[in-house]
Amino acid sequence: MSSRDDILASIRANLPRVERPLPHVPLFDDDPPASLLSAFKESLHRMGGVFLDSPTSADMLAPVRAKIADAKIVCSTVPEIAGNRDIADVGAPRDLADVDFAIVRASFAVAETGSVLLSDADLRVNGVAYLAQHLIVLLDPADIVVNLHHAYRRPEFRDRHYASFHTGPSATADIEGVLIHGAQGVRSLSVLPIARAVGNLTH
Amino acid sequence: MRIGLFIPCYIDAFFPKVGIATLELLERFGHDVDYPRDQTCCGQPMANSGFNAECADTEALFVRNFSGFDYVVSPSGSCVHHVRDNFDAIEQTDEVKEVRARTFELVEFLHDILKVDAFPWARFPHRVGLHNSCGTLRGLKHALPSELHEPFFSKPIDLLSKVDGIEFVRPARPDECCGFGGTFSVFEEVVSTKMGYDKVRDHAQAGAEYIVSADSSCLMHQQGCAERIGVPLKFIHIAEILNGASA
Amino acid sequence: MSTIRERIDSAMLHPELRAEGDPDAIIRDGRRLDHAEGTSKPLRPAPEPQPRGAKVRGNRPIDQQEAAARFIAATEHEKMHDERLWDLRQKRDREMHGIPEWEELRSLASAIKEHTLTHLDEYLDQFEANARSNGIHVHWARDAAEHNQIVHGILRDHGATSLIKSKSMLTEECGFRHYMASVGIEVIETDLGERIQQLDNEDPSHVVVPAVHKLRTDVAEVFAHTIGTDPGNSDVHYLAEAQREATRPLILNADAGMTGANFVVAETGTFVVCTNEGNADLSANVPKLHIASIGIEKIIPRLEHLAVFVRLLSRSALGSPMTQYTSHFRGPRAGGEMHVVLVDNGRSERLGLEEFWTSLKCIRCGACMNTCPVYRRSGGLSYGATYSGPIGLIIDPTFNARKYSNLPFASSLNGSCTNVCPVKINIHEQIYAWRRVLVNQHEVPLVKKAAMKAAGALLSRPAAYRAAIAAADTALAHLPRFVIYNGLNAWGKHREVPHPPKQTFHSWYHANRGAKR
Numbered sequence: 001m002s003s004r005d006d007i008l009a010s011i012r013a014n015l016p017r018v019e020r021p022l023p024h025v026p027l028f029d030d031d032p033p034a035s036l037l038s039a040f041k042e043s044l045h046r047m048g049g050v051f052l053d054s055p056t057s058a059d060m061l062a063p064v065r066a067k068i069a070d071a072k073i074v075c076s077t078v079p080e081i082a083g084n085r086d087i088a089d090v091g092a093p094r095d096l097a098d099v100d101f102a103i104v105r106a107s108f109a110v111a112e113t114g115s116v117l118l119s120d121a122d123l124r125v126n127g128v129a130y131l132a133q134h135l136i137v138l139l140d141p142a143d144i145v146v147n148l149h150h151a152y153r154r155p156e157f158r159d160r161h162y163a164s165f166h167t168g169p170s171a172t173a174d175i176e177g178v179l180i181h182g183a184q185g186v187r188s189l190s191v192l193p194i195a196r197a198v199g200n201l202t203h
Numbered sequence: 204m205r206i207g208l209f210i211p212c213y214i215d216a217f218f219p220k221v222g223i224a225t226l227e228l229l230e231r232f233g234h235d236v237d238y239p240r241d242q243t244c245c246g247q248p249m250a251n252s253g254f255n256a257e258c259a260d261t262e263a264l265f266v267r268n269f270s271g272f273d274y275v276v277s278p279s280g281s282c283v284h285h286v287r288d289n290f291d292a293i294e295q296t297d298e299v300k301e302v303r304a305r306t307f308e309l310v311e312f313l314h315d316i317l318k319v320d321a322f323p324w325a326r327f328p329h330r331v332g333l334h335n336s337c338g339t340l341r342g343l344k345h346a347l348p349s350e351l352h353e354p355f356f357s358k359p360i361d362l363l364s365k366v367d368g369i370e371f372v373r374p375a376r377p378d379e380c381c382g383f384g385g386t387f388s389v390f391e392e393v394v395s396t397k398m399g400y401d402k403v404r405d406h407a408q409a410g411a412e413y414i415v416s417a418d419s420s421c422l423m424h425q426q427g428c429a430e431r432i433g434v435p436l437k438f439i440h441i442a443e444i445l446n447g448a449s450a
Numbered sequence: 451m452s453t454i455r456e457r458i459d460s461a462m463l464h465p466e467l468r469a470e471g472d473p474d475a476i477i478r479d480g481r482r483l484d485h486a487e488g489t490s491k492p493l494r495p496a497p498e499p500q501p502r503g504a505k506v507r508g509n510r511p512i513d514q515q516e517a518a519a520r521f522i523a524a525t526e527h528e529k530m531h532d533e534r535l536w537d538l539r540q541k542r543d544r545e546m547h548g549i550p551e552w553e554e555l556r557s558l559a560s561a562i563k564e565h566t567l568t569h570l571d572e573y574l575d576q577f578e579a580n581a582r583s584n585g586i587h588v589h590w591a592r593d594a595a596e597h598n599q600i601v602h603g604i605l606r607d608h609g610a611t612s613l614i615k616s617k618s619m620l621t622e623e624c625g626f627r628h629y630m631a632s633v634g635i636e637v638i639e640t641d642l643g644e645r646i647q648q649l650d651n652e653d654p655s656h657v658v659v660p661a662v663h664k665l666r667t668d669v670a671e672v673f674a675h676t677i678g679t680d681p682g683n684s685d686v687h688y689l690a691e692a693q694r695e696a697t698r699p700l701i702l703n704a705d706a707g708m709t710g711a712n713f714v715v716a717e718t719g720t721f722v723v724c725t726n727e728g729n730a731d732l733s734a735n736v737p738k739l740h741i742a743s744i745g746i747e748k749i750i751p752r753l754e755h756l757a758v759f760v761r762l763l764s765r766s767a768l769g770s771p772m773t774q775y776t777s778h779f780r781g782p783r784a785g786g787e788m789h790v791v792l793v794d795n796g797r798s799e800r801l802g803l804e805e806f807w808t809s810l811k812c813i814r815c816g817a818c819m820n821t822c823p824v825y826r827r828s829g830g831l832s833y834g835a836t837y838s839g840p841i842g843l844i845i846d847p848t849f850n851a852r853k854y855s856n857l858p859f860a861s862s863l864n865g866s867c868t869n870v871c872p873v874k875i876n877i878h879e880q881i882y883a884w885r886r887v888l889v890n891q892h893e894v895p896l897v898k899k900a901a902m903k904a905a906g907a908l909l910s911r912p913a914a915y916r917a918a919i920a921a922a923d924t925a926l927a928h929l930p931r932f933v934i935y936n937g938l939n940a941w942g943k944h945r946e947v948p949h950p951p952k953q954t955f956h957s958w959y960h961a962n963r964g965a966k967r
Contacts, residue, residue, distance in 0.1 A: 020561065023565075157753050174661055210955045212915075337864035350543070380866070394860075398823050398827065
């Protein structure tokens with residue numbers, strides 16, 4: 001008998017003989033916030049993330065440009081803005097070790113927790129969201145869902161091989177509870193609210 | 204109603220005034236209270252340590268003493284919790300089940316059964332820290348424990364707030380265990396006493412003059428700790444305050 | 451900013467010239483120099499040494515009390531540990547109050563887990579089928595040894611000699627690092643707390659915050675000896691940055707990565723890993739090879755159930771709404787390979803224990819540890835087991851009844867753990883039940899058994915009992931014997947004994963109400 005067979009046989013022999021029906025899980029969305037974007041922003045701030053306010057000028061990406069102005073290596077996976085490291089040229093993830101800023105677009109976000117969902121389709125090379133020193137995330141406000149119950153109905157969890165909620169930057173407080181940003185992953189995570197591009201934008 | 208008074212071993216030996224206050228309090232409400240002479244213990248010390256077989260005879264004795272009463276009332280939450288929720292070393296006959304179901308701790312008896320709404324003879328103009336023992340709090344559900352998200356309630360506060368002059372202080376950790384824990388108090392003596400030191404210091408820094416509880420076992424442990432480290436607190440059982448004790 | 455190496459190279463004194471515990475001293479010929487205005491002894495007190503965990507002697511029962519006493523004696527460590535974990539408990543309460551449906555979520559989580567466990571074989575089958583169809587290699591390991599061999603086999607097949615990993619209590623259970631060392635594979639923990647513990651050759655003390663028992667000065671000492679930081683600098687940001695920089699090249703060059711899993715979804719063949727650092731995602735997404743070690747009890751039926759658990763996990767564990775990273779793995783990435791090792795190691799047997807099978811609901815949040823007044827004052831290492839605190843008390847005896855026979859007695863049975871458990875395990879009731887089991891299996895000291903028998907005999911005989919406590923002075927001598935087995939000493943070591951009153955209640959009643967009868 002294989003280990004698999006052994007284990008399954010052991011389980012079957014030991015199954016508790018009690019009735020335990022699977023409960024129905026509600027969506028818990030009876031009292032949604034007035035503005036999903038405001039709720040998301042507040043949650044994001046609580047979790048150490050930065051919300052880049054929409055610029056007053058015509059250039060929607062001005063806050064991002066300001067952030068990356070002094071960066072040496074910028075890797076962008078979005079058509080709205082160009083970097084100087086093309087993700088398409090990346091052979092191995094470790095080629096991204098010197099990236100200062102990575103710019104990606106989230107599939108969607110969750111107001112309850114301030115999380116953005118980044119899938120392998122958004123990232124192209126998954127490692128980019130962890131090896132860059134800083135992460136900038138473009139988010140279409142129309143893509144914000146109210147809570148996690150709604151989030152798990154999204155197709156990304158059935159279609160993608162990798163889908164990760166990012167809720168603020170990398171953090172730890174393993175030493176005496178002192179909060180650190182950039183424990184191992186990105187030192188900062190900034191979100192720019194900007195609708196998805198329709199057609200091509202000039203850089 | 205016929206009430207059987209259960210005075211557990213350690214109250215019998217160390218805190219007889221708690222037994223006296225309980226008896227007098229029940230009599231104030233005009234009830235017929237009996238004290239079966241052959242009572243000893245509920246069996247908890249043995250059961251608490253896993254020695255269930257060894258407490259069978261003691262549990263059987265308890266049932267023989269208290270069979271036939273309308274209510275069995277005791278000023279000890281941990282004992283009542285044991286009788287109602289764990290008392291299974293003996294065969295569960297109808298008689299045993301009756302006695303178990305009719306056994307009440309004093310506070311819940313006054314609050315839920317007698318529904319007392321005044322203690323006109325009681326006056327206690329002091330700052331008190333209320334200590335709900337874990338057995339009464341989480342076992343007998345005397346009050347809402349801070350871990351749960353449910354509407355607040357507290358039977359001891361309901362009763363004590365009817366006492367003239369009483370003032371409640373707010374310790375930093377109102378329902379953290381004080382460390383008595385039955386046999387834990389001697390098997391894990393170092394941790395037990397550290398918990399006791401922390402508990403009495405917490406009440407002292409909150410401004411308490413007295414710690415009041417429905418459980419003398421906790422009070423006994425806390426008093427021992429306070430005296431050892433020189434924290435000037437006084438300790439009193441809820442029965443004494445409700446019965447009109449002045450200090 | 452200078453690198454660590456530059457800073458040490460440019461230091462005025464070579465670290466070896468500094469006295470142990472006195473980083474400021476100049477030592478010549480073994481003597482501390484104190485000429486000019488120098489002090490004759492260090493005025494800044496040396497940092498309190500870290501109390502070490504329980505003494506483990508083969509299979510002998512762990513003496514948790516002894517280790518707890520040493521932890522309490524280390525007053526700075528105990529104070530920090532107790533306050534930090536109580537703060538996590540308070541943060542948890544704050545989160546709870548912000549969620550009106552909190553108790554409903556707990557009930558749902560408990561029900562989902564109990565349903566799944568009672569159909570465990572079906573859901574594991576379903577998970578495996580879906581995972582395989584997405585390209586995941588699925589392995590099954592009956593026990594710790596088989597898990598280690600399987601993982602070793604996968605690494606060997608890929609010629610891998612270095613492995614980065616994120617935190618996994620299951621791998622601790624399996625003695626994984628020890629095994630890997632014996633077969634020449636370098637394992638690098640990437641979670642900061644786990645890395646500290648690895649570098650210090652010490653087990654993690656808490657399921658979520660592995661180095662919670664350490665002061666920053668302890669960490670400074672560990673890092674000074676292992677990654678070359680300044681031993682006199684215990685600034686936490688400095689230490690964390692040093693570890694980030696030291697570990698990063700190891701991550702970039704590792705041959706393989708390993709993670710655990712917090713949840714497994716049968717419906718989609720997904721496993722979920724939650725971290726705050728993102729180190730699991732680095733371990734999984736940098737090397738080509740990703741191995742996940744997963745306990746069979748981690749499974750839940752569908753995606754919709756995940757929402758319940760993700761909402762409860764971080765709030766219960768740390769009082770934070772969500773972990774910084776919650777990652778869902780459903781298949782390998784292009785050019786990569788993904789393996790899952792499903793591990794039993796006693797879980798299927800535990801399923802058959804009528805009083806204890808619900809302990810398998812545990813999602814390893816650590817809330818029970820944070821709230822436990824005994825754990826906070828003893829430190830997790832005092833339990834001498836992979837799992838400490840309340841959950842440890844109820845699962846450790848299934849791994850080794852003899853070695854862990856004392857643990858269920860290291861509890862005051864206060865019940866706070868049960869109330870904070872997000873999956874509603876009745877922990878304190880199971881602790882109580884374990885005491886009975888251990889007594890029945892004779893895993894308790896004979897002296898205690900004799901004392902309990904004597905107590906039972908005395909308390910069931912009214913006349914004998916009356917005689918024993920009739921006089922106030924004999925009461926004190928006899929009564930504690932009902933509850934102890936080593937004399938009055940245990941009660942009176944650190945607290946005053948109760949004052950014996952003039953007469954017992956029984957005597958008073960006889961004198962004042964006896965006529966009634």
